[in-house]
Amino acid sequence: MASEGLTGALAAVLAGQGPSVQSCDSAPAGEPPVPVRLRKNVCYVVLAVFLSEQDEVLLIQEAKRECRGSWYLPAGRMEPGETIVEALQREVKEEAGLHCEPETLLSVEERGPSWVRFVFLARPTGGILKTSKEADAESLQAAWYPRSSLPTPLRAHDILHLVELAAQYRQQARHPVILPQELPCDLVCQRLVVTFTSAQTVWVLVGTVGIPHLPVTACGLDPVEQRGGMKMAILRLLQECLTLHHLVVEIKGLLGLQHLGRDHSDGICLNVLVTVAFRSPGIQDEPPKIRGENFFWWKVTEEDLQSQLLKRLQGSSVVPVNR
Numbered sequence: 001m002a003s004e005g006l007t008g009a010l011a012a013v014l015a016g017q018g019p020s021v022q023s024c025d026s027a028p029a030g031e032p033p034v035p036v037r038l039r040k041n042v043c044y045v046v047l048a049v050f051l052s053e054q055d056e057v058l059l060i061q062e063a064k065r066e067c068r069g070s071w072y073l074p075a076g077r078m079e080p081g082e083t084i085v086e087a088l089q090r091e092v093k094e095e096a097g098l099h100c101e102p103e104t105l106l107s108v109e110e111r112g113p114s115w116v117r118f119v120f121l122a123r124p125t126g127g128i129l130k131t132s133k134e135a136d137a138e139s140l141q142a143a144w145y146p147r148s149s150l151p152t153p154l155r156a157h158d159i160l161h162l163v164e165l166a167a168q169y170r171q172q173a174r175h176p177v178i179l180p181q182e183l184p185c186d187l188v189c190q191r192l193v194v195t196f197t198s199a200q201t202v203w204v205l206v207g208t209v210g211i212p213h214l215p216v217t218a219c220g221l222d223p224v225e226q227r228g229g230m231k232m233a234i235l236r237l238l239q240e241c242l243t244l245h246h247l248v249v250e251i252k253g254l255l256g257l258q259h260l261g262r263d264h265s266d267g268i269c270l271n272v273l274v275t276v277a278f279r280s281p282g283i284q285d286e287p288p289k290i291r292g293e294n295f296f297w298w299k300v301t302e303e304d305l306q307s308q309l310l311k312r313l314q315g316s317s318v319v320p321v322n323r
């Protein structure tokens with residue numbers, strides 16, 4: 001029988017929130033992971049997609065020598081001490097002249113745990129659009145363009161997919177609003193909602209060290225985990241308790257994001273929905289066996305929680321995490 005705390009934690013994570021990270025259930029071999037420091041061993045980037053009711057996209061013209069004159073979405077590297085939303089609002093003001101509010105996370109992109117980009121759908125809330133008269137080192141100007149005819153050259157074509165994500169979200173929101181929760185964290189880590197479903201029953205993997213909790217895996221900044229991406233930390237934890245070769249593991253995406261930024265707390269915790277299923281198509285009514293004492297399968301029987309979880313699973317109602 002799960003504790004009330006566990007039910008509350010799962011409900012909070014499904015609502016895009018979540019408890020602050022107390023400890024990790026899995027970490028890279030060797031030295032304990034060092035606290036991350038922005039601009040020292042991690043780089044976080046924020047990027048805003050503004051899509052007007054007239055289906056126009058806000059683009060900025062880059063001033064940097066290496067991409068001068070090319071067009072891109074307002075984006076930039078976070079600075080120590082700021083929250084993710086403060087960084088987004090600063091970059092949009094600097095590059096486009098506008099005040100803004102984030103509507104929701106659209107996507108999280110990673111090139112390993114030391115480079116993570118947070119992509120937001122955002123809306124303008126004031127300010128004056130930057131024209132070429134206000135050109136400076138941050139950007140030459142900003143302008144709205146029809147989504148069907150963006151200017152060239154683009155700094156990089158990766159933004160085309162992001163603009164499409166925004167248009168799809170506007171057309172039909174596939175996931176609830178998900179915004180960063182300001183909670184302290186020292187590492188780049190992932191809290192996992194690992195599920196096994198059979199008929200209309202769903203089990204969730206629970207860590208037993210300390211009080212029962214949703215397991216947390218710390219991401220390493222070593223070359224192996226950099227090359228393998230953030231999924232390596234998830235597979236490492238699962239390998240510690242399950243026999244993966246007869247299972248299919250699917251990392252569905254983000255349920256929530258936790259970061260503080262202030263007080264040198266530069267870590268992030270991604271709350272990630274994961275499914276495990278047996279490779280063999282036979283009907284498996286029970287979840288796969290767990291090795292050791294550090295985890296168990298919790299059958300979610302609380303009706304509302306179970307239906308919320310099944311709904312998220314069936315609809316893949318999560319923010320995509322892409323490499």
Ligand SMILES: C[C@@](O)(CCOP(=O)(O)OP(=O)(O)O)CC(=O)O
Nearest residue numbers: 045046047075076077078091117156
């Ligand atoms: C790194 C980017 O996602 C763009 C954001 O970084 P900038 O080069 O625009 O940084 P700032 O000078 O802080 O605005 C592009 C990439 O290749 O990742």
Ligand SMILES: [Mg+2]
Nearest residue numbers: 074075076095
């Ligand atoms: Mg920039």
